[in-house]
Amino acid sequence: MDAMTLLHERNSMGKLMGPAPERQQLDALYRAALRAPDHKELMPWRFIEFSGDGIDRLGDLFAEAEYQANPHIDEAKLDAIRNKPKRAPMIIAVIAKVVPDQPKVPRIEQLLSAGCAAHGILLAAHAQGLGAMWRTGSFAFDKVVRQGLGLCENDEIVAFIYLGQPGGRLKRLPEHDPADFVERWD
Numbered sequence: 001m002d003a004m005t006l007l008h009e010r011n012s013m014g015k016l017m018g019p020a021p022e023r024q025q026l027d028a029l030y031r032a033a034l035r036a037p038d039h040k041e042l043m044p045w046r047f048i049e050f051s052g053d054g055i056d057r058l059g060d061l062f063a064e065a066e067y068q069a070n071p072h073i074d075e076a077k078l079d080a081i082r083n084k085p086k087r088a089p090m091i092i093a094v095i096a097k098v099v100p101d102q103p104k105v106p107r108i109e110q111l112l113s114a115g116c117a118a119h120g121i122l123l124a125a126h127a128q129g130l131g132a133m134w135r136t137g138s139f140a141f142d143k144v145v146r147q148g149l150g151l152c153e154n155d156e157i158v159a160f161i162y163l164g165q166p167g168g169r170l171k172r173l174p175e176h177d178p179a180d181f182v183e184r185w186d
Ligand SMILES: Cc1cc2nc3c(=O)[nH]c(=O)nc-3n(C[C@H](O)[C@H](O)[C@H](O)COP(=O)(O)O)c2cc1C
Pocket: 010, 011, 012, 013, 133, 134, 135, 136, 137, 158
C-alpha cells in the first residue's frame, strides 16, 4: 500500500478476531509510534501491551473501577464491563508520560505527541492488514484504572488501541471535501 493511499484510507475496525498481531508486526507498530513528532525529544510515551491473561486482568481492572464507583451494580452489568477488553485479542494502552517543568513543551504538546504515537500505531496496523480501533471510554480517565496501570500524576491514558485480524468488512469511507475545513489567507 502506498503512503498516500494509507493516509487517505485508514479505517477503524471494531470487529476483531484472533490471532493477535505477530511480534514482527508489533515491532513495526511501535516503530511507527516512535516516529511521532516530539518537541525537544522528550519521548513522552509509554505503551502497555495486553494479550492472553493480560486481557482478563485489564477486564478485572475495569470491573473493579466500576464496582468502586458503583458498589450496587448488578453482577451481569459488571460481567459485561469485565468482558469489554475481550473484544480484541490484543490491546495496546498508549500513555502520555508527561514530563513536568518543560516551559518550551507544555503539557498539551506532550499529549498531542502521544496522540500522534497512537495514530502511528493505527496507520501501521492498517498498512499491515491488521484491524485496529482507538477507544478510550470512561475507564481511560478513571483513578482506579490509572493506579492499576501505574500512571504517575502527570500521565494520561490517551488510547486503548484494540488490535487483531479484521473480523468484518471495512465501512465505506465518508467523503469529505477539504475545502469545507480550510480557510485560506492568500
Ligand atoms: C481520543 C479518541 C477516543 C476515542 N474513543 C472511542 C471510544 O471509546 N469508542 C468508540 O466507539 N470510538 C472511539 N473513538 C473513535 C474511533 O476510534 C474511530 O475513529 C471512529 O469510530 C471513526 O472511525 P474511523 O477511524 O474509521 O474514521 C475515539 C477516537 C479518538 C481520537
